Amino acid sequence: MILFLVAILILLAFLGAPLFSVILAAAITGFYLSDIHLSVIAIELFRIADTPILLALPLFTFAGYILGESNTSGRLVRLTQALFGWMPGGLAIVAFIVCALFTAFTGASGVTIVAMGALLYPALKQAGYKDAFSLGLVTTSGSLGLLLPPSLPLILYGVIAQQMNAGDQVSIEKLFIAGILPAILMIILLSLYSIWANRKEPVPLTAFSYKKARKAIREAIWEIPLPIFVFTGIYSGFFAVSEAAAVTAMYVLIVEVFIYKEIKLSQLAAIIKESMVMVGGILLILGVSLAFTNYLIDAEAPMKLFAICQRFITSKLVFLILLNIFLLILGAILDIFSAIVIMVPLMLPVAISYGVDPVHLGIIFLANMQIGYFTPPVGMNLFIAGYRFNKPILEIYKATIPFMLVLLIAVLIITYWPWLSLVFIS
């Protein structure tokens, strides 16, 4: 009977039912069968208002949407190109850095491909990079930066881990620190690949020009402080994450609307609506999952899952290998927020039992998800890129696969070398 219901719910989910309704249905069924009054779900949902850190979610999302709608992308590209364009591998490396920063602030919702890709793709081709290479680079970079602050998925992972009582060792600040080296590793490997891939027809370098650099700096003078005070504010502990989010939202609002005047007040309402619809979707899934998770813990599901796992998986190494495979598939079919909210409560206790550090698990989780964004055949960014650059999807697949392999190597290093994530915390 229960198995039958589970099968139906999974079928509905795959047919495209709103995920929140599937989780809600599961929670309702679970509580109903264990004779618990269903109003408990509303109590669990209200816990959203009991979690101060969640404030960061709407605020950073809003700031990200504002940045995505204004011409920040153009200024950021010109600035980075003026500063780093003279290095070997110049523009390609610039593209990785710029996309990583932009994605960290805007969330990997496809905005990076739409806003940054529109600038970088023609620029790369003009600089002499091959079409397929440029296309693959831009598609891949759309989710680069998920591990850098103030990335929303990282915050969401921290929220869930704290709800799971995995101890306060999983603070958002620690996750932000843990993500830095893995993110840098990804950028370095991708940059090395870019240099290697273009070794036969090297792209001519542009000389460093003080004039251009000065102009680009002056142009972006109001936006340069943004990552600086977010990073230093959070890392020094001067700001709590939600405070940094509030300051960022206010700052971005003032700068883009009143100083650069690139967003009209009349547009503001539409941007707020669009961004908060996304936040609403995430929070609703989070809320009903809190209820469902509570049911699962009541039913001792994670412990049972661990018992089953232990019968087949005896070592931490095998567990990590299977985890990688599972997460890669998951990342391709499920969006990152739902994946975190649904899977982390089940996975975290099991992973801890195998001796995986919960902070490290978060980094592994997101690094895998990041690849899922452009894993054929259904990775979301593949479709966004195909649509944005008007290319057949098969061409996007082909162009992206080499980059995907490079990032797979990065993910393996991140997974099997915990030091990289954990060196600065403890």
Add this chain to the structure above:
Amino acid sequence: MTHKKNNRGFDIIRILEKVEDGLLVSLLLMMIFMAVLQIVLRNLFDSGILWADPLIRILVLWIGLIGAMIASRNNHHISIDVISRYLPKQAKKVSTLILSIFTATICGTMAYYSLVFVQMEQQDGQIAFGVIPAWVCESIIPIAFAIISLRYIILSYTCAKNIFTRTNQ
């Protein structure tokens, strides 16, 4: 006669949408303002508004749920679209119909039970912050699920009509 009635129905929907939009925008701006004000007060004047923090946290819930209400206007919720992308047209219509009936039912159930929860809280008479009782803050939960349910009922109706008229032709 029916035409007029329909128009009035649309008017109500349009008014509801205006209210949602207006609330969402003003609540978010208020949240940003309050959060920054708290930081300024705390760091520069070593003080703060006592009820600001609980208010901000409740605003997160309200903004989230209103956002979710707006998302259901055109079935814009997060979902897996692995299969639906490849379904033939007619099958897709049928599956949309089934899924919207399912969602409407689930949300309706949730609306009812969260209403029960809010009523219990009302009898409890707890205060959330300032003079605002907790049940007022929680009332958005049944409202949101009722409206989401309503939107999916409307969606199922249009779907059913669509399928029916197609097979008639």
